Amino acid sequence: MVLRNKWIWSLLTIICCIVVMAFKPVSKLKKWDAETPIHEVLFALGEEKPKHFLKKMTPEMVERGKEIILTGQTTSPKGKKSSRVSKYYQCTTCHNLVQEDPDLTKRDPELRLDYAIKNKLPFLQATTFHGIVNRESWYNDDYVKKYGDLVRKANQSLEESIQLCATECAQGRLLKGWELEAVTAYFWSLGFKLGELGLTDQEMGQLVEGNEAADPEELRAMLKSKYMLKSPAHFGDAPPNKEKGYEGLTGNPERGKHIYELSCQYCHKEGGVSWYTLDDNKLTFKELLRNIPKEKHFSLYQIIRYGTYAVPGHRPYMPHYPIERMSNQQVEDLRSYIVQEAK
Amino acid sequence: MKLKTAILMLLLMGSLVFAQEKELVNGIFRGSRIINSHSLETQRAGEFEFILSHRFGTIENGISDLFGLDVARMRMGFAYGATSWLTLGVGRSTFEKTYDGYVKARILRQKKGGLPFSMTYLGSTAIRTQAFGPQDSIAASKFTNRLFYTHQIMIGSKISDRLSIQIMPTLVHRNFIDSREEETNDVFAIGGAMRFRLTKTLALSGEYYYVLPGQLRDGFVNSAAIGIEISTNGHDFQIELTNSQGMQEKIFITETTSRWSDMGIRMGFNLSRKFKARGKWF
Numbered sequence: 001m002v003l004r005n006k007w008i009w010s011l012l013t014i015i016c017c018i019v020v021m022a023f024k025p026v027s028k029l030k031k032w033d034a035e036t037p038i039h040e041v042l043f044a045l046g047e048e049k050p051k052h053f054l055k056k057m058t059p060e061m062v063e064r065g066k067e068i069i070l071t072g073q074t075t076s077p078k079g080k081k082s083s084r085v086s087k088y089y090q091c092t093t094c095h096n097l098v099q100e101d102p103d104l105t106k107r108d109p110e111l112r113l114d115y116a117i118k119n120k121l122p123f124l125q126a127t128t129f130h131g132i133v134n135r136e137s138w139y140n141d142d143y144v145k146k147y148g149d150l151v152r153k154a155n156q157s158l159e160e161s162i163q164l165c166a167t168e169c170a171q172g173r174l175l176k177g178w179e180l181e182a183v184t185a186y187f188w189s190l191g192f193k194l195g196e197l198g199l200t201d202q203e204m205g206q207l208v209e210g211n212e213a214a215d216p217e218e219l220r221a222m223l224k225s226k227y228m229l230k231s232p233a234h235f236g237d238a239p240p241n242k243e244k245g246y247e248g249l250t251g252n253p254e255r256g257k258h259i260y261e262l263s264c265q266y267c268h269k270e271g272g273v274s275w276y277t278l279d280d281n282k283l284t285f286k287e288l289l290r291n292i293p294k295e296k297h298f299s300l301y302q303i304i305r306y307g308t309y310a311v312p313g314h315r316p317y318m319p320h321y322p323i324e325r326m327s328n329q330q331v332e333d334l335r336s337y338i339v340q341e342a343k
Numbered sequence: 344m345k346l347k348t349a350i351l352m353l354l355l356m357g358s359l360v361f362a363q364e365k366e367l368v369n370g371i372f373r374g375s376r377i378i379n380s381h382s383l384e385t386q387r388a389g390e391f392e393f394i395l396s397h398r399f400g401t402i403e404n405g406i407s408d409l410f411g412l413d414v415a416r417m418r419m420g421f422a423y424g425a426t427s428w429l430t431l432g433v434g435r436s437t438f439e440k441t442y443d444g445y446v447k448a449r450i451l452r453q454k455k456g457g458l459p460f461s462m463t464y465l466g467s468t469a470i471r472t473q474a475f476g477p478q479d480s481i482a483a484s485k486f487t488n489r490l491f492y493t494h495q496i497m498i499g500s501k502i503s504d505r506l507s508i509q510i511m512p513t514l515v516h517r518n519f520i521d522s523r524e525e526e527t528n529d530v531f532a533i534g535g536a537m538r539f540r541l542t543k544t545l546a547l548s549g550e551y552y553y554v555l556p557g558q559l560r561d562g563f564v565n566s567a568a569i570g571i572e573i574s575t576n577g578h579d580f581q582i583e584l585t586n587s588q589g590m591q592e593k594i595f596i597t598e599t600t601s602r603w604s605d606m607g608i609r610m611g612f613n614l615s616r617k618f619k620a621r622g623k624w625f
Contacts, residue, residue: 087619270369271387275576275617277370281504287543 034195065186086172251336386424389621488519
């Protein structure tokens with residue numbers, strides 16, 4: 001009888017615990033502030049964890065990931081120096097690590113250039129790693145259309161994207177399991193924080209007070225409306241007549257100068273990733289100007305819109321700029337700067 | 344004494360300019376060679392350069408030997424950038440089967456709004472390995488007598504976007520000279536070179552070595568060369584006309600015999616390809 005009572009009491013205790021937990025107020029909300037990563041908030045609001053979520057993330061993993069991103073190699077958990085992921089590039093050759101769009105809900109290259117000038121950021125072909133874990137697809141739109149099966153998996157998976165970037169974009173090798181985890185852990189450390197989303201006091205209040213009346217789904221949707229879940233990527237064309245340039249557009253040499261410095265010279269500086277140096281020498285501008293009408297990649301229209309390809313014997317190449325990364329207007333701005341400097 | 348003080352002051356000024364962190368002037372010359380001469384440029388750290396040079400026979404025989412193309416001297420060389428300021432190199436020339444090894448060290452760098460010139464030191468050793476003939480002195484075949492040394496200071500400046508110049512006070516020491524002739528073991532020469540860029544990828548170059556009188560026996564003349572330089576990504580081509588058949592200092596400075604005035608002109612080329620041996624490629 002005593003034994004039976006014990007069982008009943010135990011069962012009642014478990015049921016009570018479950019009931020208490022189920023109806024427990026969302027007390028965690030009170031801890032959320034500007035520094036709280038938004039994934040924590042979303043998970044607390046019932047968001048399903050993405051495939052690239054790591055159950056275990058240590059500061060060591062983050063540090064290793066950062067080293068891989070910045071230099072292409074790191075020290076493995078066993079203490080051995082890893083080989084370089086790519087002989088030619090590191091991730092930061094094409095990607096920034098910090099916020100690059102002033103408004104996270106827009107991908108406007110004009111606004112981005114202003115932001116890059118103000119914050120002295122490179123103006124690059126690929127999107128920033130800041131907030132990359134908060135996106136829901138990668139290698140979007142025309143990348144899928146053009147490259148098909150090569151990028152289809154990467155379009156739906158951050159881990160596949162990292163591997164695709166390492167092997168195809170950087171012309172390197174696949175990352176080992178621990179390297180992939182380290183890079184992913186570093187990416188999680190670059191995720192958006194509540195304070196970066198530009199939430200109104202009212203919106204922040206909804207989260208902080210944990211208004212039980214608010215629908216978690218609505219809160220999640222509100223949060224996700226504050227940033228883009230994907231970076232659109234559409235490929236542009238060179239103008240049909242390169243001599244005339246893009247129809248109806250007039251370049252601004254002042255903005256073109258910034259593009260030349262923050263974009264072209266980022267890779268084509270002395271000691272940069274390219275043999276083809278672009279300095280401020282008049283001869284360089286004359287050469288660029290002379291090549292503009294040509295149907296080859298030395299024409300700025302051609303190289304910006306189509307890039308070059310890695311070929312056997314010469315793996316380094318230049319990726320093109322989708323129009324979201326450099327607008328036609330900006331190409332004309334660059335051209336006008338070259339024309340001005342070549343005189 | 345005054346000269347020493349002046350040089351010291353100049354170096355001191357250079358050091359002061361360095362301290363101001365001004366922007367370096369890059370690419371005074373495109374490659375590591377001007378024509379026969381070294382340029383003051385060193386390899387980037389971890390960069391490996393393969394350079395293949397040919398000097399053909401004189402053009403004086405015309406079509407019969409295809410303007411000298413039937414006769415060729417070749418040097419194959421490798422240079423490696425141990426650091427961004429120190430280059431180590433080796434090479435072998437078919438002329439007297441001569442091997443050479445050298446170090447090139449940057450001493451000063453030209454800076455925008457600062458020091459107006461760059462300075463590099465070149466130290467080179469050459470060994471003749473070709474067997475001596477019966478007409479040569481027996482002493483010449485001794486190993487130490489086969490050695491030649493060159494010390495050179497290269498001072499150069501990018502005068503404008505198009506024009507770069509370089510002067511090269513040079514000392515060539517020959518361990519052995521034929522005592523039957525009026526010659527000196529040490530040969531002092533002053534070289535001058537220029538590069539004029541026609542476009543971003545095309546340039547004209549020229550160089551001339553003046554050997555101070557009384558050091559070489561009759562028949563030896565000063566080396567002079569002109570060339571055209573074509574640069575592509577990774578490859579540099581130099582096509583030249585010169586009166587020297589050697590591509591090592593001891594040969595073209597002290598052993599040039601052909602005269603431009605007598606059609607003793609030779610065609611030649613340098614072809615260089617750079618690789619990255621250490622660190623990230625680019």
